[in-house]
Amino acid sequence: MIRLDGVSKRYPGGNEALAGVTLHIRRGEMAFITGHSGAGKSTFLRLIPLLERPSHGAVIIGGVNLARLSRRRIPHLRRGIGMIFQDHRLLNDRTVFDNVALPLVIAGLPHRELGRRVRAALDKVGLLRKERAYPVTLSGGEQQRVGIARAVVSRPPVLLADEPTGNLDPALSEEIMRLFEQFNAVGVTIVIASHDHALIERMGHRRITLEGGRLLDDGDRR
Numbered sequence: 001m002i003r004l005d006g007v008s009k010r011y012p013g014g015n016e017a018l019a020g021v022t023l024h025i026r027r028g029e030m031a032f033i034t035g036h037s038g039a040g041k042s043t044f045l046r047l048i049p050l051l052e053r054p055s056h057g058a059v060i061i062g063g064v065n066l067a068r069l070s071r072r073r074i075p076h077l078r079r080g081i082g083m084i085f086q087d088h089r090l091l092n093d094r095t096v097f098d099n100v101a102l103p104l105v106i107a108g109l110p111h112r113e114l115g116r117r118v119r120a121a122l123d124k125v126g127l128l129r130k131e132r133a134y135p136v137t138l139s140g141g142e143q144q145r146v147g148i149a150r151a152v153v154s155r156p157p158v159l160l161a162d163e164p165t166g167n168l169d170p171a172l173s174e175e176i177m178r179l180f181e182q183f184n185a186v187g188v189t190i191v192i193a194s195h196d197h198a199l200i201e202r203m204g205h206r207r208i209t210l211e212g213g214r215l216l217d218d219g220d221r222r
């Protein structure tokens with residue numbers, strides 16, 4: 001599903017953020033990317049929806065080498081990938097409903113269908129009763145769950161999360177991770193960058209460790 005073949009990434013004027021990374025995350029898998037600050041975790045995630053391009057090597061998503069993807073196919077690639085960020089990036093002047101609806105509005109979904117889909121996504125993250133609330137009135141855990149609802153509302157087959165629990169206490173962090181597991185249980189491929197070793201250990205999924213941009217350890221046991 002997500003294949004990296006000898007991928008290196010050097011930012012202009014910067015050092016090597018990724019160096020010779022080769023790995024395969026299968027369809028329906030749930031994997032954690034871990035490593036110290038600056039190890040290359042965010043860079044790894046950003047290559048998948050083509051927010052960055054590798055300096056060397058190939059990124060292959062669903063059998064498609066992204067280097068050969070035409071510019072007009074990029075929106076299609078991105079529609080298939082839900083992204084979740086540590087700071088959740090919600091629009092504070094819009095309600096929870098409107099935040100979650102945004103990807104569907106951009107995709108031009110008919111209004112009636114939109115309400116049904118937004119409420120289904122809010123229901124999955126347990127926030128149906130908050131649809132009229134504004135993000136600032138919610139707790140940190142609730143805001144993150146709105147971010148997750150927004151990421152899953154168009155039912156993408158892939159979810160990428162960059163430090164989704166970075167601002168949350170241990171109990172809320174575990175709750176968010178269990179939510180990801182529920183999406184994984186219905187077949188969504190999930191990749192989560194996190195430095196919360198204790199939590200990752202408890203979750204017991206594949207753990208991919210980067211160090212200075214290199215693949216230090218790949219917990220792929222298959």
Ligand SMILES: Nc1ncnc2c1ncn2[C@@H]1O[C@H](COP(=O)(O)OP(=O)(O)OP(=O)(O)O)[C@@H](O)[C@H]1O
Binds near residue numbers: 012014
């Ligand atoms: N846009 C950029 N321009 C230049 N250098 C960058 C850019 N983004 C990242 N880097 C550098 O690439 C390296 C890897 O960064 P990256 O953000 O991928 O690491 P990370 O493991 O996600 O770190 P953190 O846990 O702190 O977010 C770092 O040395 C960083 O400074």
